[in-house]
Structures are given as structure tokens and as C-alpha cells.
Amino acid sequence: MATVASTFTALPHPAPSSAETRAAILANPGFGSHFTDHMVCVEWTEGEGWHSATIGPRVPIALDPAAAVLHYAQEIFEGMKAYVQADGGIALFRPEANAARFNASARRLAMPELPEALFVEAVRALALADRDWIPAGEGASLYLRPFMIATEAFLGVRPAKQYKFLVIASPAGNYFKSGAPAVSIWVSDYTRAAPGGTGAAKCGGNYAASLVPQAEALARGHDQVVFLDAAEHRWIEELGGMNLFFVFDDGSLVTPPLSGTILPGITRDALLALAREEGLTVREERYSIDQWRADAASGRLVETFACGTAAVVTPVGRVSGRDGDFTIGSGGPGQTTARLKERLVSIQRGSAPDPHGWVQKIG
Ligand SMILES: *Cc1c(COP(=O)(O)O)cnc(C)c1O
Numbered sequence: 001m002a003t004v005a006s007t008f009t010a011l012p013h014p015a016p017s018s019a020e021t022r023a024a025i026l027a028n029p030g031f032g033s034h035f036t037d038h039m040v041c042v043e044w045t046e047g048e049g050w051h052s053a054t055i056g057p058r059v060p061i062a063l064d065p066a067a068a069v070l071h072y073a074q075e076i077f078e079g080m081k082a083y084v085q086a087d088g089g090i091a092l093f094r095p096e097a098n099a100a101r102f103n104a105s106a107r108r109l110a111m112p113e114l115p116e117a118l119f120v121e122a123v124r125a126l127a128l129a130d131r132d133w134i135p136a137g138e139g140a141s142l143y144l145r146p147f148m149i150a151t152e153a154f155l156g157v158r159p160a161k162q163y164k165f166l167v168i169a170s171p172a173g174n175y176f177k178s179g180a181p182a183v184s185i186w187v188s189d190y191t192r193a194a195p196g197g198t199g200a201a202k203c204g205g206n207y208a209a210s211l212v213p214q215a216e217a218l219a220r221g222h223d224q225v226v227f228l229d230a231a232e233h234r235w236i237e238e239l240g241g242m243n244l245f246f247v248f249d250d251g252s253l254v255t256p257p258l259s260g261t262i263l264p265g266i267t268r269d270a271l272l273a274l275a276r277e278e279g280l281t282v283r284e285e286r287y288s289i290d291q292w293r294a295d296a297a298s299g300r301l302v303e304t305f306a307c308g309t310a311a312v313v314t315p316v317g318r319v320s321g322r323d324g325d326f327t328i329g330s331g332g333p334g335q336t337t338a339r340l341k342e343r344l345v346s347i348q349r350g351s352a353p354d355p356h357g358w359v360q361k362i363g
Contacts (some may be wrong), residue, residue, distance in 0.1 A: 009127055011056025013037055014209060016231045026135045029171040031310065032143070032324070036130035036169040040122040043151075046161035053118075057166060064153035066284040068160040074150035076105040078310045081141035081172070082127035082362070084134050085350030090127060090359045091096070093348050094122045102146065107203040110159035111148055119146065124362045126167045131363065139174025139345075143310070152331050155213060171312075182317025182332050185224045185239065186217035187289060189322070192261075193239065195231035199237075199261035208264075209239040216314070223304070228289060229261065235286045239306050243268040243315065245334045246292070247303035252281040258287050267307040267344070273356065274343050280336075296326045304336030305341075313341035 016037045017025075025034045039058040044050050069075050078098045085091050099119035106113050123144050129135070134142040146167045150160035190213040192198020200207055210225070217225040226244070229235040238244055239257055245266040246254045253275050258264050275282045295301035296319075304316040315333040318325055346352035350359060 007033070008040065008053045008055045008122070011054050013057045016057075019067070024131060026133070026171055029135055031172050032170055032220070034171055036126075036142070036171070038126060038131040038169075039180055040165075040167040042114075042165045044121065044165065049274050050087045050112075050114065050118065052215075053122075055129055055341060056120075061166070063151060063165065063349045066153035066155055068152050068154060071155060071158060072150075072162075073203070073205045074111060074160055075147065076102065076109055076111060077145060077147035077202055078102050078205065079202075080123065080144045081309060081348075082123075082134055082144060082169075082341055083141050083348055083350075084136045085361070089350070089361050090160065090363045091348070091350060092120075092123065092362060094129065094188075094270070094352060094358045095123055096265055097269070097358055098146070099264070101202065102148075105203060106148065108198055108201040109203055111150065112163060114148070114165055116323060120360075122165070122167050128167050131248075133169065133171050135171050135173065137174070137308040139312075140274055141172050143170045143172040144168075147172065152271035163263060182315040183223035183326075184221070184318040184320065185226045185316055186220055186222040187234070187321030188213040188216065188227055189233075189321065190216075190227070191230040192227040192234070195259075197261065200258070200263060202263060207272070207291065214240050217322055220320070226319070234288045234290070236289055236292060237254075238263065242306035242308035242311065244316075245271065245305050245307065245358050246295075246301055246343045247305070247334060248295070249302050250281075252283065253334075254283050254285060254287050256286060257284040257337075267306055267309055267312065270344055270356075270358065271307055271313070271340055274340055276341075278343075292319070293323070293326050296328050301305075302329045302336050304328050305334075305337040312345060313337060 001358045038056050042050050043052040077171050083091050092217050099116035148163055148165045152160035152162040179260040179299050192210055224239045226239055227237045229237055250258055269293050272282055306314045317331040
């Protein structure tokens, strides 16, 4: 690690936030609207590769108005968290999994891959530079946002020849103060991703396309939108930014398979492993909206939850669509959902053993 760290040139910060300003923000950070003092920046140029790695003040970036990202949306990102652990240390959760997924997204968007060690070191360096910005307390963390944009000034349609990789950070409070309330979701007529498309890549374009469906869900009084498959409009895929799990009365779990149209969540992957360890039968298989409704009505389906880095695990209580609505279980948080969430969070926080080596202590 130490050798990679030296690849970042440290730029001095002329005016870091005062302790008072920071304390006021950390007392009520919310999500995604406050940022730390620093950022990481690394440049890529065709023929030269990655160069000019810096960690310095978080400042606006200058872009030529013809920069490719502004026209053809060559942009990918990641979302991960740094936590204050039970012993006061700082840790990341499976950062190499984010690094690998970032490169998978890069390949799909015809962007250059970043050495995994450089990605992990960039995230680590920023979390340490801004360690005073990591909120303590249950459910709080420093949300880290690595991303890459095409910066070449060129309006022809082809992969750009210049890119910037950046990492910024934002203190995040507990999504839900005391126990996650169940959310209600709207079954969208829009599709998020089609076979052969970019559904498995974490790219901004997927999110741009999900904003109208999400706004429609909100306008109809729901919290989130769920997308069905593009071909048959029947198989459940995922929410706008979270994967889904279904829990049955025999203790088994189902989650949609990684068919290329859903995002391979790291939270999803961790929960699959934890559920199997608990002795639950877990199947990665297609599950239809009609079966979901029928199983909720018969009582065979007892819980549904969504999962992702930002909100960790969120119970789904009610589902509505063109064909009416239905309630899942009691409409509130269920036991298996709560237990799996507790298992995951205690590993992330360092208050439970970490047999998989998922937690990387950084300071
Ligand atoms: C990031 C993301 C997820 C969740 O992935 P995690 O690695 O668990 O945070 C799920 N769906 C979409 C569309 C996403 O962008």
C-alpha cells in the first residue's frame, strides 16, 4: 500500500473547513448534499496511460464544452462507504469488489480500466485525508464516490482519448433513524435495461433513464420504482438503485439472477453468502410479478427487501401497479430481513467476526 500511496502528489489545501463548520454538518449530514475538503484526481491519456495522480482540495473541474462526457455520456461511477468501527478504527467494505466492478463498467462503456490497487488506494487515501469527516454513530458513514468521465474535446462518436478518474466524499447519516420503515413501490411500465444494453454497468446514463419512472412513482405516492424485464415485462429485475430479495414461509430466499440486465450489487452478494451461512436455501432465479402477487396473497411470500450500499437493507411493505396493489406480510419489516441486516451491519462495524475477510481496516 505504501508504495502505491506515493503515486499521489499531495496538493496543500489553502482553506480547509473549520472544526465548527464540520461539526455542524456532521450533526445532521443527511445524504449527498455536503462534501469533504479533499478529492483524488488521476488523468488518462491515450498512449500514456494513467498519470498526474493527486490528492488535494475539492475544487470545480474545468471541462471543455466539447468534452465527450457532456455529449455522449461516457461516465461510470461507484458507491462505497468508510465506517468508524467499534474499536474507533476506520474500515472499508470489500473495496476490491468495487474496483473490479468499476473496471467491468469501464469495459462496457469503452473506457480505460484502472489498476485495482490504484482504485483502492485512491479511496483509502481520501478516507484518511478526510477522516475527521467520518460521522460516528449507528448507521453513519463517509460515502465515497469514485467516478470516471471522458474529457477529450471531440464531437465525433467514438471512445474518447482522454479521461479523468476522481473520488469525492460525502458524510452520510443513518438513512432511517430507528429501524428501517417498510417502503412502498410502484411497478413501472418503463424499462431500466434491455438484454445487450448497459444494465449491468454502473453508469450515469442508466440513472438518467430512471428519473422519469422514479418521479412517476413519487407522484403516485410511492417511495421507489421496481422495474420488470424489457422483453416480456413480467420478470422482476430491481429498483432504480437497489437489488431485491424475496423471503418465503419455508425460510427460503429468491433473488433475480445476474442476467446482464441488473446491477451486480456487492450488498446482494454479501447477503447471499450470509443467508447461506444461516442455513437458508437461496435461489438466484427469475420471479414474476404475477407470482409475487399470488404468493403475497397466499402467504407463501412473507417478506421482500431491497439492498444496496446507501440504505443497506430496506423492507418493502406494499406494491402497486396497473393491475392493482398488494401488501407483503404485515406490511412492516420482517424478521429475516432484520436478521440479515443485523448480520451484515455488525460485520461492517467490526462488532462481529469477519470470516470472509470483507472488512479492510485502513487506519
Ligand atoms: C449500485 C447499485 C446497486 C447496489 O449495489 P451495491 O454494490 O450493493 O451498492 C443496485 N442496483 C443499481 C442499479 C445500482 O446502481
